[in-house]
Amino acid sequence: RRDLLGLEELSAEEIVCILDTAEVFRRAFDQGIKKWSLLTGKTCVNLFFENSTRTRNSFSLAARRLGADVVDFSAATSSLSKGETVVDTARNLEAMGIDAVVVRHSTPGTPHLLAKSLRCSVINAGDGAHEHPTQGLLDILTIRRRLGRVEGLTVALVGDIAHSRTARSNIWGLKKLGAHVIVCGPSTLVSRDWEKLGVEYSYSLDEILPRVDVLNLLRIQFERQTRRPFPSVREYALLYAMNAERLARTKPGILIIAPGPINRGVEVTADVADGEHSAILDQVTNGVAVRMAVLWLLTSAPDQKRSPVKACL
Numbered sequence: 001r002r003d004l005l006g007l008e009e010l011s012a013e014e015i016v017c018i019l020d021t022a023e024v025f026r027r028a029f030d031q032g033i034k035k036w037s038l039l040t041g042k043t044c045v046n047l048f049f050e051n052s053t054r055t056r057n058s059f060s061l062a063a064r065r066l067g068a069d070v071v072d073f074s075a076a077t078s079s080l081s082k083g084e085t086v087v088d089t090a091r092n093l094e095a096m097g098i099d100a101v102v103v104r105h106s107t108p109g110t111p112h113l114l115a116k117s118l119r120c121s122v123i124n125a126g127d128g129a130h131e132h133p134t135q136g137l138l139d140i141l142t143i144r145r146r147l148g149r150v151e152g153l154t155v156a157l158v159g160d161i162a163h164s165r166t167a168r169s170n171i172w173g174l175k176k177l178g179a180h181v182i183v184c185g186p187s188t189l190v191s192r193d194w195e196k197l198g199v200e201y202s203y204s205l206d207e208i209l210p211r212v213d214v215l216n217l218l219r220i221q222f223e224r225q226t227r228r229p230f231p232s233v234r235e236y237a238l239l240y241a242m243n244a245e246r247l248a249r250t251k252p253g254i255l256i257i258a259p260g261p262i263n264r265g266v267e268v269t270a271d272v273a274d275g276e277h278s279a280i281l282d283q284v285t286n287g288v289a290v291r292m293a294v295l296w297l298l299t300s301a302p303d304q305k306r307s308p309v310k311a312c313l
């Protein structure tokens with residue numbers, strides 16, 4: 001039984017193993033090979049307690065493309081409304097013969113709790129503001145494919161670092177692979193504490209722009225803010241929106257990525273989001289390959305040892 005709960009607990013070798021496996025699936029996809037039979041006979045369940053477009057659908061597609069059956073659990077129409085707990089819900093689904101649970105929940109640590117209670121593999125698809133490991137992996141795969149390496153690059157995560165699970169997974173993954181990471185945003189959303197882990201912080205996008213290789217533009221997560229947001233959307237866009245004028249002050253080969261959903265005109269303008277430096281939709285394609293790699297490595301690949309991921313092609 002193996003789980004993927006976060007990038008914090010993976011070694012650089014394990015991260016590279018997942019990326020290399022995803023690369024195989026991505027290249028096959030580009031050659032028109034979408035369907036595999038590696039997970040025939042396996043069953044995955046998507047246990048999402050928060051909304052999702054990219055993660056949920058790409059996990060479903062990834063499992064189906066590998067030949068697995070998929071159960072798409074709907075929290076809204078489930079017996080949670082009758083008082084059943086998340087753990088009991090998951091244990092009942094597991095009793096139906098599930099091999100992997102993909103879970104997203106607003107409470108940090110929910111995947112870890114399920115991993116203690118279940119025998120099948122548990123994959124974290126986002127737990128509160130804690131981690132979103134497959135997003136971190138697909139971001140890093142996109143960087144590696146576009147720029148040919150990760151080591152030695154300067155990657156800026158711009159925006160709502162305080163509430164971003166994507167930021168945390170990016171930080172763990174990028175640091176382990178040798179990138180220099182800058183977290184940048186308003187002081188209300190960027191903690192100096194990351195400095196202790198070797199991450200640079202900045203409150204000025206304009207100051208860091210000329211020295212970054214990659215900009216990862218994060219959404220302001222209003223749904224996780226309990227007080228009136230500061231700065232306002234208008235103030236944020238003025239100081240941090242990636243627009244044509246700012247793009248002109250970056251390195252020539254700058255790579256722009258964003259986990260999505262994007263708010264056009266807030267963290268990025270439409271011309272930049274759809275422009276030649278943007279890999280935003282390529283990230284989504286890479287996301288399916290990453291999730292295929294994770295599902296296969298965790299549930300089926302040969303020669304694995306227990307947790308978190310131990311297998312290579």
Ligand code: CP
Binds near residue numbers: 051052055126135259
């Ligand atoms: N990036 C991401 O997690 O998107 P979704 O919320 O649509 O899954």
